[in-house]
Amino acid sequence: MLRSAGAIAAVVVLYRSDFPKSYYIPNRGPAHFSKTLSVPLFHFCNRGASLYSTIKSYLFNPIGVACALIIGAIAMIIMDIRYGKAHEIQSIEKITPKHALVIGFAQCMALWPGMSRSASTMIGGLYMGLDYKTSAKFSFMAAVPLMVAAVLYDLIKGFHNLDSHSISLIGIGMGTAFIVSILGIKTSLKILHTYGFKPFAYYRILLGLSILGFYLL
Numbered sequence: 001m002l003r004s005a006g007a008i009a010a011v012v013v014l015y016r017s018d019f020p021k022s023y024y025i026p027n028r029g030p031a032h033f034s035k036t037l038s039v040p041l042f043h044f045c046n047r048g049a050s051l052y053s054t055i056k057s058y059l060f061n062p063i064g065v066a067c068a069l070i071i072g073a074i075a076m077i078i079m080d081i082r083y084g085k086a087h088e089i090q091s092i093e094k095i096t097p098k099h100a101l102v103i104g105f106a107q108c109m110a111l112w113p114g115m116s117r118s119a120s121t122m123i124g125g126l127y128m129g130l131d132y133k134t135s136a137k138f139s140f141m142a143a144v145p146l147m148v149a150a151v152l153y154d155l156i157k158g159f160h161n162l163d164s165h166s167i168s169l170i171g172i173g174m175g176t177a178f179i180v181s182i183l184g185i186k187t188s189l190k191i192l193h194t195y196g197f198k199p200f201a202y203y204r205i206l207l208g209l210s211i212l213g214f215y216l217l
Contacts, residue, residue, distance in 0.1 A: 005151050005174050005177075006173065006174035006175060006176065006177030006178035006179075006180075006181060007147065007177050007178070007181040008144055008147050008148060008151070009174075009178050009181075010177075010178050010181030010182045010185060011140045011141065011143065011144055011181070011185070012144070013182070014140075014182065014185055014186075015137065015140070015141060018092075018137075018141070060113050062211055062214075062215050063211075063212065063215060063216075064112070064113060064114065065113050065114035065208075065211065066114065066207075066208040066209075066211035066212045066215075067114075067208070067212075068112045068113060068114030068115040068208075069114045069115075069204040069205070069207055069208035069211070070204065070205055070208035070209070071115075072109070072114070072115045072116060072119055072120070072123075072201075072204060073200075073201035073202070073203075073204035073205045073208070074201070074205075075109075075123055076119060076123060076197035076198075076200060076201040076204075077197065077198060077201045079123050079126045079127060079197065080126075080196045080197040080198055080201070083126045083127055083129070084126070084196050084197075087129065087130070087131035087132075088129035089128070089129050089130045089131065089134060090130075090131050090133070090134055091134060092134060092137060092138055092141070095130070095134075095138065099125075099128045099129075099130070102124055102127065102128050103121055103124035103125055103128060103138070104124075105124065106120050106121065106123050106124025106125075106127065107120050107121045107124060107142075108120070109123075114208075117139075117143065118136075118139045118140070118143070119197075119200070121135070121138065121139040121142060122135040122136060122139050122197075125138055125139070126197075132189075132192040132193060132196065133189065133192070133193065136188065136189055136192055140185065188200075
């Protein structure tokens, strides 16, 4: 999990001009984005806490992940066809608490392993009229607080096990994650802008069917 710090850094670097004004405005307090972000974060954490044991018991397995990949892909294709051109909102500043509430509910689908938090968030965003770029931006920036919390928790829990060797390995992992995340985010945005969700959906279906075939045949 500590290697996720590299992915966090990638998001911060790519959206460095947006982060300060999106989260906090001097002498004015929390910005619009941070207030809006609290809605989906609350739903995600609340549902996660209440459904944790059920998810671990019934969905945290290869078959469950494969089904999530396929079902999520079908949802992406449907959203692509139905709402792919309904781009009323092209800026994070125009996202209202109502939009965030629906996106928060959609994000809860990611509690099902294999569904993908980013995909779930973007599905909710597209449904509420966000364009692909804004949906992706909201998804990436919304992930930062969750990832920071997870990294800090992992660091606190495993701090006593750290030594010079493990620190060097973590550093290499963070650097690799940073580079891969930069390339991955840029590539994903280009694909979304050009083709929408379909390439990602087809990949998920192929991967899901491959997993099902491996475990069921």
